[in-house]
């Protein structure tokens with residue numbers, strides 16, 4: 001992903017002087033600090049506040065790379081119909097019901113009168129995330145349907161002015177996140193099916209990728225940007241602004257670059273995903289290769305890249321069942337085994353896992369989600385150092401599971417426990433100092449070095465953790 005998009009400006013002389021200053025600072029003080037990951041930052045970003053050098057991209061990304069695991073929350077008016085409209089079950093993802101059931105704005109808006117999540121408890125939600133081992137929460141401030149989960153000054157189509165609930169959800173969540181040391185982040189849809197200057201006039205094909213609204217730039221300048229300013233200055237500092245809905249005809253890469261700069265000017269250290277512009281290749285989520293695109297990390301959706309991507313930051317977002325927004329009859333839940341192994345798989349390829357919950361209209365995270373997150377938390381409590389802040393496997397693929405690493409340690413995530421008492425680990429070039437189960441550090445495991453860099457570790461007859469037992473090799477770091 002690329003560094004901050006440097007805006008062209010008519011103050012070239014001043015800008016040039018700043019460029020030279022930044023490059024000198026970078027050469028003398030910042031670039032040598034660059035992490036192991038390929039430093040893609042340019043030293044040319046102009047200072048945003050006089051006298052304060054801007055954080056490099058690696059410095060901004062540090063907490064996010066360390067976190068590795070976050071909670072996605074899709075919540076809004078769509079939780080009221082919960083997948084049904086006029087007695088009919090509507091196919092597809094729940095938060096798209098306005099589009100999938102051809103609901104006109106005039107019929108969708110009254111859902112606000114039924115949105116009264118009296119069981120919502122921000123502290124409880126944040127504790128569920130924290131206890132699962134998640135370090136950040138990305139919640140839909142505004143999804144495609146245009147409904148705002150905070151008290152916006154530029155519309156009444158929000159939680160305070162339009163619903164009987166009358167509490168500022170995002171304000172309460174912001175407070176709870178600060179209390180528990182969790183980074184609050186917002187998902188914000190560029191596409192807006194409610195706003196007359198955006199996609200509302202395209203009813204019933206709100207998502208018509210071929211149509212343009214002549215007033216779209218008015219929506220961007222007088223509505224979307226002011227709302228983003230409200231969110232960043234009123235509920236921040238934020239960890240990430242997670243844009244979506246960028247695939248519409250009215251949105252372009254230059255607008256994405258402008259929005260990236262606009263947001264970073266409001267909060268210089270914020271992270272922004274690659275859906276702010278037009279860089280991503282569909283659900284694969286990584287950037288097309290033909291030019292520099294705005295955004296700090298790639299966003300594979302409902303999938304995990306086949307291999308690690310050296311020097312690229314990416315985050316796989318996934319549902320726990322088949323929908324992002326709540327549907328009362330979607331019980332196709334992924335098992336805790338599947339979710340835990342996905343977490344290890346993603347980390348073994350150097351990515352982050354953004355796992356979704358879709359709360360009900362009462363404000364509750366569904367029970368099956370809570371159970372799975374508790375199980376993941378139990379595993380993370382023992383094994384989180386094999387995920388948190390690790391880098392991709394240094395030894396490629398292994399037949400029995402996955403690997404992650406940090407300087408001096410290789411973590412062997414064993415899914416298929418060998419029955420012959422020996423775990424064969426290929427490609428270990430460094431000297432192995434010791435081996436042990438992460439869950440039982442003091443019980444050292446014997447190991448021998450075989451031909452061609454394979455290390456054979458003597459392991460117990462039965463897997464201590466049938467889902468993922470972590471064996472640690474401490475090595476002489478280069």
Ligand code: FHN
Nearest residue numbers: 093095096244245301317324
């Ligand atoms: O259309 C959205 C969808 O509702 C959901 O928010 C996902 C999650 O990333 N993103 C878009 C589909 O790619």
